[in-house]
Amino acid sequence: MTIEFETPKPITQIQFVLKTVAENMMRSQSREFDENEHAIPWGYIEFMHTAMKSTGGGSLTPRDEKPKEGAEKRQPIGYQTLAAQIEMLSWGDVGFYLITPGGGLGAAAVQAAGSPEQRANFLARFNGDKPTFAAMCMTEAGAGSDTSAIRTRAVLDEATQEWIINGEKIFVTGGDKSFTEYEQFGKGFIVVWASIDPTAGRAGMRAFVVESGTKGVTIAKLEHKLGIRASDTATISLVDVRVPYDNILGSPTVEKTTTGFKGAMATFDATRPLVAASGIGVARAALEFLKEKLTENGVTIRYGLPRNKLTSIERDVIDMEIQLRSAWLLVIKAVWMADNKKSNAMESSMSKVRAGDVTTKITQKAVEIMGPLGYSREFLLEKWFRDAKITDIYEGTGQINRLVVARQILGYSGKELR
Amino acid sequence: MYSFEPNEEQQMLVGAVGKYAENDLRSAAHEAEESRELPKKLISKGWELGLLQASTPEAYGGFGERSAVTSALAVEEMACGDLAGALAVMTPSLFATPILLAGSEEQKQAYLPKIIEGEWQPYTAALIEYAFDFDPNELRTTAKLSGADYVLSGEKAFVPFAKDAQAMIVYANLDGQTQGFIIPTNTSGLSIADEREKLMGINALSLYRVKLDNVTVPASSRLGGASGHNFELLLASMRIASASAAVGVSKASLEYSMNYAKEREAFGVKIAQKQAIAFMLAEMATEIEAIRLLVWEAAWMLDNGKEDAFKQAYLAFTGAVDMAMMVTDRGVQILGGHGYIREHPVEMYLRNGRGFAMLTGLAIV
Ligand SMILES: Cc1cc2nc3c(=O)[nH]c(=O)nc-3n(C[C@H](O)[C@H](O)[C@H](O)COP(=O)(O)OP(=O)(O)OC[C@H]3O[C@@H](n4cnc5c(N)ncnc54)[C@H](O)[C@@H]3O)c2cc1C
Numbered sequence: 001m002t003i004e005f006e007t008p009k010p011i012t013q014i015q016f017v018l019k020t021v022a023e024n025m026m027r028s029q030s031r032e033f034d035e036n037e038h039a040i041p042w043g044y045i046e047f048m049h050t051a052m053k054s055t056g057g058g059s060l061t062p063r064d065e066k067p068k069e070g071a072e073k074r075q076p077i078g079y080q081t082l083a084a085q086i087e088m089l090s091w092g093d094v095g096f097y098l099i100t101p102g103g104g105l106g107a108a109a110v111q112a113a114g115s116p117e118q119r120a121n122f123l124a125r126f127n128g129d130k131p132t133f134a135a136m137c138m139t140e141a142g143a144g145s146d147t148s149a150i151r152t153r154a155v156l157d158e159a160t161q162e163w164i165i166n167g168e169k170i171f172v173t174g175g176d177k178s179f180t181e182y183e184q185f186g187k188g189f190i191v192v193w194a195s196i197d198p199t200a201g202r203a204g205m206r207a208f209v210v211e212s213g214t215k216g217v218t219i220a221k222l223e224h225k226l227g228i229r230a231s232d233t234a235t236i237s238l239v240d241v242r243v244p245y246d247n248i249l250g251s252p253t254v255e256k257t258t259t260g261f262k263g264a265m266a267t268f269d270a271t272r273p274l275v276a277a278s279g280i281g282v283a284r285a286a287l288e289f290l291k292e293k294l295t296e297n298g299v300t301i302r303y304g305l306p307r308n309k310l311t312s313i314e315r316d317v318i319d320m321e322i323q324l325r326s327a328w329l330l331v332i333k334a335v336w337m338a339d340n341k342k343s344n345a346m347e348s349s350m351s352k353v354r355a356g357d358v359t360t361k362i363t364q365k366a367v368e369i370m371g372p373l374g375y376s377r378e379f380l381l382e383k384w385f386r387d388a389k390i391t392d393i394y395e396g397t398g399q400i401n402r403l404v405v406a407r408q409i410l411g412y413s414g415k416e417l418r
Numbered sequence: 419m420y421s422f423e424p425n426e427e428q429q430m431l432v433g434a435v436g437k438y439a440e441n442d443l444r445s446a447a448h449e450a451e452e453s454r455e456l457p458k459k460l461i462s463k464g465w466e467l468g469l470l471q472a473s474t475p476e477a478y479g480g481f482g483e484r485s486a487v488t489s490a491l492a493v494e495e496m497a498c499g500d501l502a503g504a505l506a507v508m509t510p511s512l513f514a515t516p517i518l519l520a521g522s523e524e525q526k527q528a529y530l531p532k533i534i535e536g537e538w539q540p541y542t543a544a545l546i547e548y549a550f551d552f553d554p555n556e557l558r559t560t561a562k563l564s565g566a567d568y569v570l571s572g573e574k575a576f577v578p579f580a581k582d583a584q585a586m587i588v589y590a591n592l593d594g595q596t597q598g599f600i601i602p603t604n605t606s607g608l609s610i611a612d613e614r615e616k617l618m619g620i621n622a623l624s625l626y627r628v629k630l631d632n633v634t635v636p637a638s639s640r641l642g643g644a645s646g647h648n649f650e651l652l653l654a655s656m657r658i659a660s661a662s663a664a665v666g667v668s669k670a671s672l673e674y675s676m677n678y679a680k681e682r683e684a685f686g687v688k689i690a691q692k693q694a695i696a697f698m699l700a701e702m703a704t705e706i707e708a709i710r711l712l713v714w715e716a717a718w719m720l721d722n723g724k725e726d727a728f729k730q731a732y733l734a735f736t737g738a739v740d741m742a743m744m745v746t747d748r749g750v751q752i753l754g755g756h757g758y759i760r761e762h763p764v765e766m767y768l769r770n771g772r773g774f775a776m777l778t779g780l781a782i783v
């Protein structure tokens with residue numbers, strides 16, 4: 001090991017390809033799908049499915065990197081590649097990125113909390129003929145940041161050996177595309193978090209795979225949002241929903257431990273830097289646009305000057321570059337740790353804290369500097385401002401991730417620091 | 419590839435420097451700051467760690483290759499002990515490293531073995547000028563070619579150990595370009611103030627004003643020889659060093675205030691259990707880690723001759739200036755009234771932390 005900052009070749013190549021996709025399939029339609037909330041960009045979805053399938057992945061998930069026999073041992077870069085892909089797609093349009101077919105957060109949950117058989121069973125579909133989606137349902141009206149407060153219940157029907165799930169989930173990204181049986185899509189699923197023993201608190205929490213079309217599940221509502229409008233955000237109600245015994249992720253018995261909850265947290269360790277990467281893509285789009293416009297208008301940024309000799313705009317742009325790059329490096333470090341099987345709870349949350357901060361700051365500042373041009377819907381900058389804000393909210397708000405970082409550095413438990 | 423783990427050699431070095439920084443520099447820091455004096459022995463002990471020696475090739479008396487990344491790691495660690503002490507230990511590098519990086523063969527032979535193989539001797543450098551808009555790329559001190567000589571005039575500030583130094587590199591404006599000149603301190607026209615500089619921080623470090631009144635040196639004194647050198651490379655190396663030191667000082671402030679917050683009680687709990695304090699700590703830690711990575715990247719780019727290395731060094735430095743201010747200010751805030759009292763080091767970290775905006779040139783990787 002040594003300290004190195006060379007972007008691996010395969011990642012540079014993928015970035016190059018995805019940039020073309022971002023420009024031609026995403027940017028070109030960004031405005032249209034921002035103004036027509038809940039419309040589905042079939043073209044993009046179909047294209048991404050075909051493209052990912054032909055490269056073997058079929059999904060935006062870290063690729064399994066089993067070295068070929070006799071081949072030289074390579075450094076694993078699955079998560080690093082994924083972060084770079086997500087960053088570039090979000091640079092194109094984060095709303096579109098969120099409805100890229102493939103497993104999304106649902107598959108990530110299976111990946112993190114499922115057994116090897118479950119992974120094989122549930123994840124193969126993303127490489128099928130049609131674009132296929134999966135979603136993750138944790139949040140409820142009465143349980144957002146405090147995930148332990150979920151009221152959704154799963155009870156085992158001893159006679160049929162099925163789980164019966166009741167409850168209501170809100171804010172499910174891709175919930176509609178994962179659950180509703182669209183002709184154009186393959187059979188997706190949603191991962192529903194529920195308690196199998198409410199007296200056990202977090203220890204009783206489990207995730208269940210619920211296949212699309214399952215009886216008793218309804219998409220009750222699609223939200224109207226500040227940004228990321230191409231991405232559907234669903235309310236999903238579950239009434240006496242029956243799922244097979246084997247669809248539970250993790251152990252079906254409740255020990256006096258917090259393994260169920262740990263499953264959820266393990267998912268977050270893996271996904272938080274990816275959400276951070278997504279936000280950074282949006283911020284980079286805004287910053288690049290700003291710099292382009294400044295150049296067009298004859299404003300140059302004089303790098304290298306002492307701060308007190310810079311104009312206000314120069315200072316702002318330089319600060320934005322510092323924020324963006326340092327936030328990206330935190331992401332890279334967190335996913336590099338994931339690739340190398342180092343526990344990265346702290347680094348994941350750090351990357352999310354910083355990305356939440358800098359993406360909102362950068363997009364907000366860029367709109368300010370651009371004046372009326374920033375505020376006008378003629379350009380996408382105002383949209384990126386609206387899109388960016390979600391970075392600091394989902395996958396743990398900025399505050400929740402600060403709690404995680406603080407507990408880690410202080411060596412505190414959740415009880416000691418609430 | 420990306421990789422964030424120092425190699426074995428670097429880990430050993432960081433370990434050794436860390437021990438010295440904590441056991442020696444830090445435990446002497448308060449006394450040194452108050453008395454405005456660093457014990458000679460303390461400096462020698464730091465010199466014996468061999469940081470400069472390890473980054474100088476055998477041909478010039480050392481035993482290694484210079485790596486900005488390795489130096490950045492060492493500087494952070496050392497500054498985490500005490501900034502003034504760290505700068506003192508590394509002062510000879512201000513003279514030797516530019517020669518190593520940009521000097522002519524003749525200059526290397528003339529100076530490097532002498533410095534590297536000996537005990538700590540105050541060879542130094544003069545970059546900073548006493549002006550609010552001081553800019554390393556637009557110096558007021560001038561150098562002019564006159565026949566076979568250069569003639570330098572102007573005034574330099576904050577020059578470490580100038581009084582005892584045998585020679586220094588003086589940076590001056592030569593036709594709009596910053597260039598270094600190697601000047602023995604006994605050269606006529608060069609005068610060093612009797613009084614030491616008095617600053618808000620780093621009081622243990624001996625700093626002097628230096629005046630140059632038509633100081634005439636042979637053309638061969640120009641760093642790099644007749645054709646001179648690329649100052650951008652030196653400036654980037656200085657900025658990376660400053661930024662690394664800023665990370666070190668910030669880390670010291672975070673560690674102290676964090677430990678304090680875990681002990682101090684208010685309203686029946688440790689203050690670290692209050693979100694207002696815990697969130698400050700989390701943000702400080704995140705900021706430090708983010709800027710540290712930016713500094714490492716800049717150093718790595720410099721080592722690998724990457725195109726944007728100089729710009730990246732500037733960004734890392736600028737980010738580090740803000741980080742140091744943010745973190746060291748909060749370090750005081752977390753201790754409350756006690757943070758304002760000089761018995762705790764956080765107020766000194768705050769004073770030192772403010773310095774990074776204007777102390778470019780007091781360290782180099
Ligand atoms: C567009 C969108 C997509 C989403 N996608 C999904 C999804 O796919 N799946 C899913 O399960 N969820 C999803 N969510 C839900 C999201 O993760 C939650 O909204 C988020 O975790 C916050 O929960 P909340 O909205 O209930 O806010 P609350 O928990 O009510 O928080 C309100 C405020 O209080 C703060 N706060 C809460 N607790 C603490 C504390 N202990 N200390 C300090 N401050 C605190 C929060 O930071 C926040 O500022 C999505 C949300 C949105 C808006």
